[in-house]
Amino acid sequence: MAYRNWGFWDNPFGTDPLPPTEHGSKLLVGRDEVLRNIKRRLDNSSKIVTVEGLNGVGKTSVVNVMAYRAFSETLRTGIGPLYVPCRKPFQLSVDVDADEFRLSVLREVAQTLIECHAEIPPPPGRTRTTNNTALDRFLNSPQVKSFSGSLLQFGLGYSSETNTGSGFEKSGFEKAVLDWLEQIFPTSTSGGVVCIIDNLELLQTCQNARDALERLRDSLFSVRGVRWVLCGALGIVHGVASSPRLDGKLHKPVVVEDLDEKFAGEIFDNRIRAFRDSRSSKLPLSRSQFIEIYDIMRGNLRSVLSECDDFCMWVSDRVEERDEFEDDFFEAWLAEELETAFYSVRSELRPRALEVFETACQFEVFSPSDCEVFGYETPNAMRQQIRNLEAVGLLKSAVDESDKRRKSIQVTSKGWKVRAYLDFFEDSF
Ligand SMILES: Nc1ncnc2c1ncn2[C@@H]1O[C@H](COP(=O)(O)OP(=O)(O)O)[C@@H](O)[C@H]1O
Numbered sequence: 001m002a003y004r005n006w007g008f009w010d011n012p013f014g015t016d017p018l019p020p021t022e023h024g025s026k027l028l029v030g031r032d033e034v035l036r037n038i039k040r041r042l043d044n045s046s047k048i049v050t051v052e053g054l055n056g057v058g059k060t061s062v063v064n065v066m067a068y069r070a071f072s073e074t075l076r077t078g079i080g081p082l083y084v085p086c087r088k089p090f091q092l093s094v095d096v097d098a099d100e101f102r103l104s105v106l107r108e109v110a111q112t113l114i115e116c117h118a119e120i121p122p123p124p125g126r127t128r129t130t131n132n133t134a135l136d137r138f139l140n141s142p143q144v145k146s147f148s149g150s151l152l153q154f155g156l157g158y159s160s161e162t163n164t165g166s167g168f169e170k171s172g173f174e175k176a177v178l179d180w181l182e183q184i185f186p187t188s189t190s191g192g193v194v195c196i197i198d199n200l201e202l203l204q205t206c207q208n209a210r211d212a213l214e215r216l217r218d219s220l221f222s223v224r225g226v227r228w229v230l231c232g233a234l235g236i237v238h239g240v241a242s243s244p245r246l247d248g249k250l251h252k253p254v255v256v257e258d259l260d261e262k263f264a265g266e267i268f269d270n271r272i273r274a275f276r277d278s279r280s281s282k283l284p285l286s287r288s289q290f291i292e293i294y295d296i297m298r299g300n301l302r303s304v305l306s307e308c309d310d311f312c313m314w315v316s317d318r319v320e321e322r323d324e325f326e327d328d329f330f331e332a333w334l335a336e337e338l339e340t341a342f343y344s345v346r347s348e349l350r351p352r353a354l355e356v357f358e359t360a361c362q363f364e365v366f367s368p369s370d371c372e373v374f375g376y377e378t379p380n381a382m383r384q385q386i387r388n389l390e391a392v393g394l395l396k397s398a399v400d401e402s403d404k405r406r407k408s409i410q411v412t413s414k415g416w417k418v419r420a421y422l423d424f425f426e427d428s429f
């Protein structure tokens with residue numbers, strides 16, 4: 001792997017969400033206020049926490065790190081509700097089967113408790129006691145041992161399972177997990193395993209999404225000892241998750257905005273520190289070049305990291321060793337990227353389309369009802385232009401036929417490259 005040759009134990013520009021671990025916590029930059037807002041909602045009521053923001057802005061990461069920090073804080077101080085971050089986030093598909101989904105959540109929750117238990121260092125003596133009752137109940141629960149065995153059995157049997165004969169085993173398993181959760185988390189203020197349902201916007205139509213969520217309301221969202229956080233695109237809570245049946249069950253969304261530009265350098269420094277395995281490590285990308293990409297991508301973290309990784313791969317296609325990096329690599333790569341993006345859409349960017357695109361870039365994210373500032377009287381009149389720009393990959397809109405005010409159209413990373421091309425070379429255009 002190129003990064004290994006350069007003195008890193010792993011790719012510093014991976015685009016997966018930050019995990020709920022010490023490593024993830026160290027990589028998180030900024031976000032103090034969002035962390036506090038999410039935690040406060042969890043602490044103060046058993047309602048479902050909702051988090052909204054553009055794709056790639058850092059929603060899943062911030063929830064993961066919040067849950068991890070809450071968990072380690074309670075381990076350290078013995079104070080407060082016990083929150084245990086679930087091992088991985090969940091996603092709903094349009095054809096989700098509520099029972100199957102519930103079973104998969106309970107298996108994951110049980111597995112999470114077992115793994116966390118194993119990671120907490122055993123104290124001297126046989127029983128573990130702290131001054132935190134939820135933590136004590138968790139550390140000393142006899143279920144940990146018995147579950148390790150039975151989960152394996154259920155885990156293996158799960159995929160090949162037929163309907164006959166498995167009903168009893170399934171319900172026996174479910175009941176045992178529910179009992180265990182009730183023991184560790186007997187009241188709504190004892191905490192719980194923090195589970196995320198991610199990317200709610202992937203649900204293609206409002207109706208399917210509402211149905212799926214509503215079906216889970218009684219069977220899953222009310223389970224004691226599991227605390228829910230729903231994440232999705234801007235406006236998704238209003239557009240998808242609010243329905244009479246869920247009304248009163250959801251917190252108002254915590255909005256995750258673009259991370260301020262002033263944090264860009266720190267993100268880079270943190271990653272270098274966390275991923276290098278030798279003092280002599282060296283990347284072809286400098287801190288100021290990272291910040292330049294950050295500016296071009298308007299702070300969308302997933303796009304920024306992905307572009308950095310692209311550049312590093314581009315370099316590794318050309319040279320093997322770190323002492324062969326050349327100073328003008330970055331400029332050459334960037335020019336190539338921007339030109340490729342621009343020339344692939346050039347024929348589509350007729351004057352009217354260009355105007356719409358430039359206005360879109362000013363807004364970064366907008367909705368069809370903003371049509372007037374684009375010079376159109378109705379959303380319908382603007383629609384064809386938006387479709388064209390979408391077809392060439394400069395804009396992306398989330399589907400929501402029911403709410404035209406929802407800000408759901410955003411500029412893509414290709415769009416930002418074209419924008420940068422126009423900024424750099426506008427005179428010659
Ligand atoms: N505050 C942050 N500091 C550093 N890196 C971050 C931060 N937030 C997100 N990231 C990184 O940005 C990328 C996108 O984050 P993610 O949480 O998956 O976004 P979202 O869930 O909003 O789509 C991930 O690779 C993640 O590691």
Ligand SMILES: [Mg+2]
Binds near residue numbers: 017198199231
């Ligand atoms: Mg996410």
